[in-house]
Amino acid sequence: MLEIGLTGGIGSGKTRVADLFAARGAALIDTDLIAHEITAPGGAAIAPLVAAFGPGCLRPDGAMDRDAMRALVFSDPTAKATLEGITHPLIRSVTEARAVAIRAAGQHPYLIYVVPLLVESGKWRGRVGRVLVVDCHEETQISRVMARNGFTREQVLSIMHRQATRAERLAQADDVVDNDGPPDALPPQVARLDALYRAQGAVPAAPGGEE
């Protein structure tokens, strides 16, 4: 089964593009959603987080306090390593368990992993057959995230500065969806890639994928 890593900067339109692929029959695994699931009340990361950071890392409802943890790891690299040491292996094992189930069910033509930090993590490139980048200008990202999240320009820029640059992401892309235009511009691009991925999935993928 062809497996694709879909990535893009914050606000580039990953979710929107992934949903269009799902509507065409693709299997989707969204690693950001998994990160939220494991840090929701009763999630697999909650007990180890409390053991490492104390009960203050939780909100009253028992979910990880994302704002508090974001502020903590921003100023403390050791805390960042501890947090990632807890969450990343759990995200990886849930992701892999879902992939195993999807491959075994054999009901989808191909599988797309949505991985916001694919380029940054460095490990994903070898796990997928193709990398699909959702691309737009930085100014487009800024105005979308300001509108979606109610962030200031400075808040969006500080997130973007911790992500790969547009050029770094494009350098890793096998395929690109241009999302600078209106939403109507997306379905034809997704349809073209859907046809390509279905055709590729019809033959066994070469070991290690293609470059």
Ligand code: ADP
């Ligand atoms: P990501 O998942 O990459 O952060 P989203 O898919 O959530 O990005 O898109 C970011 C925001 O921009 C959302 O509010 C979305 O509805 C909006 N958006 C995405 N693509 C377009 C587009 N082509 N035109 C207008 N708004 C868009």
